[in-house]
Amino acid sequence: MAKVVALVDRDAREGTVRRSACALLTLARRLGEPVAVCPARPDEETIGVLGRHGATEIWCPDSSAISLPGQRGPSESVTGTETDLLVAVARHLDPAAILIAATHRGQEAAARLAIRLDSGIITDAVDIRPGPIAVQRCLADSHLVESTVVRGTPIITVRPEAAVPEPSPAVPAVRTIAVEPSRTRAPRIVATPKPRAAAPALDHADIVVAGGRGLGSRAAFAVLADVAEALGAALAGSHTAAELGWIPPEARVGLTGKTVNPRLYLACGVSGSVRHRAGMQGAKTVVAIGDDPAAPIFKLAELGVVGDARAILPALLEEIRARIPIT
Secondary structure, three states: OOEEEEEOOEOOOOOOEOHHHHHHHHHHHHHOEEEEEOOOOOOHHHHHHHHHOOOOEEEEEOOOOEEOOEOOOOOHHHOEEHHHHHHHHHHHHOOOEEEEEOOHHHHHHHHHHHHHHOOOEEEEEEEEEOOOEEEEEEOOOOEEEEEOOOOOOOEEEEOOOOOOOOOOOOOOEEEEEOOOOOOOOOOEOOOOOOOOOOOOOHHHOOEEEEEOHHHOOHHHHHHHHHHHHHHOOEEEEOHHHHHOOOOOHHHEEOOOOEOOOOOEEEEEOOOOOHHHHHHHOOOOEEEEEEOOOOOOHHHHOOEEEEOOHHHHHHHHHHHHHHHOOOO
């Protein structure tokens, strides 16, 4: 049976295997024998989680160091990246496909891997069928298309919440492989906004607080960030908010940004264009605040507040802090 590689993504805050990695192993079982690839040697808990979801083998570098994008330093010549590890495993196993979660980092790793292996790539799949055939959404999620790779090893990135992890117990063998670092220097982040404490990843957040052009200024967006922090939510924004520099590009929600499926989506000053709705229409509950009652976002909202978000947000923040005391 052909092997199917799934890259394991871990929660940086909790050190646990992300749900998306278990979902990838579930999808991999449809195509062949699932093989997990870990950037570092797995502990017993990780081996147990991956084994419960069908991994028959777990591959990791024969050294414990795999750097993430933007984290290379003076030791670049002796440290590999996730892409370097996947290249080594792919050349050794010749897998039927390589599956990677469609996160910001995963998309970058997949693109670099496709170049290194001279292979085709399909991004943002919502389902995978034998072939392998990748199913994608297009035109603001209104249509489904099926795609296949016709060159090299199929590389497919899958939306984190596209599949439900299903147990299939196995006893995985842990194997190591020598990783040769690429001669191409990985980009380094020179400056980045200071992250707020314990902010959840946008892809996996239960609550998302988003702002748009209607907030009017960077200062108003700072108040929105305080609201997100008070709720323990991820901060996001519209395409226009990203263009104006009020949020980083990776926090943009929409057709050309992130797709989110939170339990609560709080939209402030967001008009709700087609491309923005494509990224958040899977939210369970939508609450909208804005001064235009005809804005499309109100058609999606279970609760709409018509008014100036810049005046409403400070009062909302005060009420949230009164009900959820800061510890």
